[in-house]
Amino acid sequence: MSHLSIPKKLITKNPLPKITISLSLSLSPILPSPTDATTTHERLSLSFPYLNTKKNQLMDAKSASTYSPNPTRKTKPPIFADPDWSRPDSRGFHHCRPAFFRTGAVNSASGSAYAEFGNTKVIVSVFGPRESKKAMMFSDIGRLNCNVSYTTFATPVRGQGSDHKEHSSMLHKALEGAIILESFPKTTVDVFALVLESGGSDLPVVITCASLALADAGIMMYDLVTSVSVSCLGKNLLIDPILEEESYQDGSLTIACMRSRYEVTQLTITGEWSTPNINEAMQLCLDACSKLGNIMRSCLKETASASQE
């Protein structure tokens, strides 16, 4: 049942783009300061007559070109060059961000989960098993359909909010080995993910959250799939990297696994790695995966015991 998918990128050396957007910089201006609290309740009693031109302005607005005032900083040397640097969120190199899970986030879905790892916030809804599309061929096992999309405000620079094809396909590959597709023949299970805010390690969080949502929907699985990634930055291995660290990384390793069966459903390695580093990174990931699995199980148990009362 284990699936190993190693993309072609593995061969190319250091293909990761260096994005020079500083996260801390782009966020700092929006953090409210205590002095502004007083202005909150001010109400200007301006009467502003409605003009027809305003409506046109709105229409023009969408076509007009705009730019984000957040600068792309090229001048500032990354702190990672310093031999004894610490992580921007003052975590240890081998510490994950605190994970928060909640099932049943969306009532209209068969199952759903919300996951929050630092600034990475994700909602996954599961629909079905339901009728497959008419155009689909007959299949005596079930189908899995995955879709990942981002909100327009998820990234530091405003995006288009469109579907993320690569993540959708990776999510599908990470989950299909864990689901007992024979248990719902001829039908489809839809797994839809929306990244509300991208704070780094998006795909691992989506995969983890999706398996929790599947469990919440009562879809039969061999085990929960947990996923964690490690970034290689110079000599250091950083587990669960944030957006800023990901943009400077030399290499990245992501594992999705079913911990209680000792099976890996997906392994992705990109960039520049040495063999001992890969071994260490995999060990780190697997350890983190089993801890994550425990948190997810306790989340599911809580929901189950709460619903019994």
Place this chain on the structure above:
Amino acid sequence: MGLPNASGDLSSEVDVDAFRRLFPLRFHERHLAESIRPDARPLGRARDTTIALGAVASADGSALAKIGSTTMLAAIKMEVMTPSMEAPDEGCIAIDFHMPPICSPIVRPGRPAEAAPVVSKQLADTVLSSGMINLKELSLVSGKAAWMAYLDIYCLDADGALFDAALLAAVAAFSHLQIPVVSLNDDGKIVVVAEEHGGGKLVKDPVNKEKRKLALSSIPFSLTCILHKNYILADPTAEEETVMETLVTVVLNSSSQLVSLYKPGGPVLAYTSAVQGCVALTRQRVKELQEILGEGISVNSGCEGGSLVTSIREQLIAFVLKSKYDIAVICCMLCSEVYELL
């Protein structure tokens, strides 16, 4: 078999859930006759409503609004544009409403929901025509640069009254919006002034001196009602909306002036008295929503000088205020254009 009066005989024999699925209209009418709704609300009462500000750290202003299980996440991103010739000292607001596939079993990827562009247009019209925001406040350098506020509202869970929840989220996001401190650089571009190095690099004066909030005047609030026979049902759920199709949306501002009244057709026509009933219900609802929004703002500004960005988690802690409605219900007839919600 399929005769309408057949359900009457069956109602005492079949299981409640089966009856609800087989004869949804009869099921709801039986409740209405007892002046109660399937979720135990009186006819004129809206569902529990909560607001959490600052749910998204990567946006300049954001809010999560929840009416019952209908959930909306609104966030504003500020960008810079060149103002038009006609209005050189005015900024712009672009509003978009999204229904991603996670929100409802009806929406599939690649096939956008029909309701989304309708709500989007309605929201843009309401926010801009209410005069809540003075567009002159969004000006930076007259004729050269002005703010463009991109407001995107995502429906995370669709369970009826989408417009009400979306408008509430939009208004809350504007009240949370912090306009960043910016200055004009040598290339004539507007850039954000980073706070940490205040001393050395400040060559040019900042265009706006400090982070500020928009002054919001006459905030619009809305309530959607269903008209069915002699009944007016406030704040319908998705199930009620599919069974009884006539909707009336009333938008009033904080001083109870009518901003918009929207009745997109439907099988039931409204008498003046029905419209008056809807407006009266909305007037009460506006008072509640004002209170809820006010508390949302004070909770947000109270948290550690704002350095702690509130997350969706706070939704759990957020207070719950119950609505109090008891208004007589009246009959209806009147007509306008046609559109389908869901």
